Amino acid sequence: MENFISVSDYSYEEIDELLNLAEMLKKGEIKDNLQGKNLILLFFNPSLRTRASFELAMMELGGNVVTLNAGSDTWKIEIEEGAVMDGTAAEHIKDAARVLGRYSHAIGIRAFPRGESWEEDKKDPVIDAFIKNAGVPIINMESSLYHPNQALADILTVKETYGKTKNIPITITWAYHPNPLPMAVPNSILMASTLMGMDVRLVHPEGYELDNDIVAKAKDLSEKSGGSLKITNDIDEGFKDSLVVYAKSWGSLKFYGNEDKERNYRKKFKNWIVDENKMNLTKDAIFLHCLPVRRNVIVTDAVIDGPNSKVYDEAENRLHVQKAVLLKLLK
Numbered sequence: 001m002e003n004f005i006s007v008s009d010y011s012y013e014e015i016d017e018l019l020n021l022a023e024m025l026k027k028g029e030i031k032d033n034l035q036g037k038n039l040i041l042l043f044f045n046p047s048l049r050t051r052a053s054f055e056l057a058m059m060e061l062g063g064n065v066v067t068l069n070a071g072s073d074t075w076k077i078e079i080e081e082g083a084v085m086d087g088t089a090a091e092h093i094k095d096a097a098r099v100l101g102r103y104s105h106a107i108g109i110r111a112f113p114r115g116e117s118w119e120e121d122k123k124d125p126v127i128d129a130f131i132k133n134a135g136v137p138i139i140n141m142e143s144s145l146y147h148p149n150q151a152l153a154d155i156l157t158v159k160e161t162y163g164k165t166k167n168i169p170i171t172i173t174w175a176y177h178p179n180p181l182p183m184a185v186p187n188s189i190l191m192a193s194t195l196m197g198m199d200v201r202l203v204h205p206e207g208y209e210l211d212n213d214i215v216a217k218a219k220d221l222s223e224k225s226g227g228s229l230k231i232t233n234d235i236d237e238g239f240k241d242s243l244v245v246y247a248k249s250w251g252s253l254k255f256y257g258n259e260d261k262e263r264n265y266r267k268k269f270k271n272w273i274v275d276e277n278k279m280n281l282t283k284d285a286i287f288l289h290c291l292p293v294r295r296n297v298i299v300t301d302a303v304i305d306g307p308n309s310k311v312y313d314e315a316e317n318r319l320h321v322q323k324a325v326l327l328k329l330l331k
Helices: 012-026 049-060 093-103 125-133 148-162 184-195 212-225 235-239 259-269 311-330
Strands: 038-043 064-069 106-110 138-140 169-174 199-203 228-232 244-248 286-288
Touching (some): 038 093, 049 064, 049 311, 093 106, 106 311, 125 138, 138 148, 148 244, 148 311, 169 184, 184 212, 286 311
Parallel strands (some): 038 106, 106 138, 169 199, 169 244
16 A cells, blocks of 8 residues: 555455454554654644544554644645746645655645636645655545545444445435535545445435546446446435435535535525435435534434434544554555
């Protein structure tokens, strides 16, 4: 394992091995350590779970960790290749990556999309620059395209609940939010669930289709894993007899770069909230969400606080899967 950018970079067997390692770490069956190893976490965007869980994962494994917030703890960083740096940015991303690579054994990067051009954002320029220049393993802590550590925690939660992932029906449903959000989380749970052979229903209103390349890759993964993938705009069809409901809002590629127009479009979909009526269509499904969540907008209190909600198990599992990733990269 050279970097950890997307779960789809790995085989079913490799991801299953990571999940098994995470389970053993969670149970205290492995006491491996990373003494003498240095991890640097660089955040271009805010975090609660990701920062806390990565810092604690590295510390509990006996390693060292330094966390930096780009632009506040550091100089403002220029990411454009060939830029004439006569503006506010004082350091180029190439220089930052090369220096941080000299100090560390791995670097975690969180960098959300700019939201102006999807063709540019889908290149993941910040992650790409660190991969090219740092000289050490790069861990994606959420980029324009992917949030792989979240997806690992999601799948581990499913595996803990049902003992397997193969052919478990999962509903990945769009949910209303007042603002357009990044697509990294839905992209990653779609990749992970199809890779692990789940029977996937991707449910969203018209106009909220995910990137064509992402969907094509998910279809290919599903065929290879023996699972299935169905995409529908019909809520009832998407929820019926599911065992897992994964809620997440995301922005429309149709209006990418025009947030005001997108906000006006999405207002008509306020009924896309995960409530008890929708959960009753399932086979007593568990409820998952990456958090943070807008209560009574994306999901009702009754569902997220109900007995089938696994959101806190899911959040805890971030710690364990990230320990597994760190051991695979650094041991």
